[in-house]
Amino acid sequence: MKSLTSRAFLPINTDLFNNPKYQELSCDAMVLYSLYSQRKEVSAFHSQTGDDTFTDSEGIFIYFSNDEASKILRMSVRKISTLRSQLIDCGLISVVRHGLKNFKIYVNTPETTPAETDLVLPWANFDFEKPIKSVPANSASTKSQKLPINQSNNNQTKLLLSRESNESVPQNQSNTPVTPKKSEKDGLNDLSLDSIITRLKDTFSLPVVSRLKVLANNSYTKLKWFSDTIFKAKSQVTKKLLSDARWLYNPASQGATRFESNDLLKRGLESALLQIAEIVYKGKEKIQNKAKFIYVYLRNFMANAVKQYLIDNYELTEDDEIELNVLLSF
Structure with missing residues (x-):
């Protein structure tokens, strides 16, 4: 406990600066992450002493409200909420509702910066x-001493x-590492990849785009297929929801079916892609039609995300929820 109580500083993990994955993370978000990390150490200490108050099946978590962070960092609660969303998008934290008002925050370790990164x-x-060897003050090698x-x-x-x-x-x-020359075909593939990735970043979070690149094995054709499949699945869910007159002209439908407004869609997509990768490429059972499986999996995930968004944000009766379940079942 001494290392915690005697600490008069707030350390910031340098991978947040060095790793390209976090290049769009603001300095304010880094400070908020450091607060979360330090609080996690306290939760970890309690766990080591036999107190499992801040431990569950998912691991160690913290309670840290936006109001509390707002007072510490001298920012508005709205600003803290925005910063927390940045951390979620980068995969540095995950937030799970606990009860009516509380949220469990799971703090993840930043990914190590790749060795070839500038x-x-x-x-x-x-x-x-x-230790650095001591060199006499009059030594000629003093100026060239290296860390x-x-x-x-x-x-x-x-x-x-x-x-x-x-x-x-x-x-x-x-x-200077020797970089092998790329063929014209490879160069065009990289250029095409950059083009589609730029478009995807306007809609998806950075972790989602990273997962898609891995799944596509840096192939433009495969990446475009994954992108088209995601939007095709979302389009079918939207069409099914709007087939009911109640939701056709309801403003809630737009909020529920858009990545920009429905965090369950935006954040949950990364988990869906990870589960797809595990089932399709590492699962024990062989998938006969991988393309169909991926499409159906994404469609069902999005249907559940849209349904949950409407349940969480609007006052629906029990009959309304039953009708919504039937409507978004495929």
């Missing part, structure tokens, strides 16, 4: 645990230190 904070990889280098990214760090100390890198020890 670091925004290059000194983040220095290993300060290794310890983390071996996972030593090439880039050596280049940085060489520039700062005006040292030259030996010609026979080139630190």
Whole structure:
């Protein structure tokens, strides 16, 4: 407990700066994430002492209301809500409703920055645990003394230190990785991928786009198929909902069937894609028609997300919910 109570600072994980996955994360969101992380340490301490108040089947969680964060960070509650959505979109936290007013927040560890990444904070990889040898003040090597280098990214760090100390890198020890030349076909595929990914980012969260790229194996044709399949499934769910006169001209229908307004659709899509990958590519049973399975799975997920959105945000009677269940059943 001493490490917690004596802490007079709020650490920020440097992967939030260095990892391209978090490049769109604002500094305010990073500070909020750091608050959540520090609170998680307290929950973890309670768990280690035998108090399971903040532990469930999903792991360790925290209670941290937007009002509480608003007072600490001196921001509006609305601003905190926006920052929390950023963290959810990046996969840094997941939020689950608990009771009528409380929310459980599960704090995830940031993904490690890929080794080949150009670091925004290059000194983040220095290993300060290794002592630096003391050098006499009058030694000629004082000016060229180097900080310890983390071996996972030593090439880039050596280049940085060489520039700062005006040292030259030996010609026979080139630190620049050799990138194989791409064919014209590969170049066009990359360009097409960038084009469709840019469009997808306007609708989906960054984690969803990342999952789609992996599922498509960086193939433009496969990525476009996944994209078209998602929108086709959503279109069928929307058409089915609007086939009922009650929902045809109801403003709630638009909010329920749009990624921009229905967080259950936007956030849940990443989980749906992960489950599809596990079933289709790692499942014990062989799927005969993968394309059909993926479409049906996405359609059913979206139908449930639309239904739950309407139940959570509008006062529906028991009969209304029964009719909605029938309407959105396929």
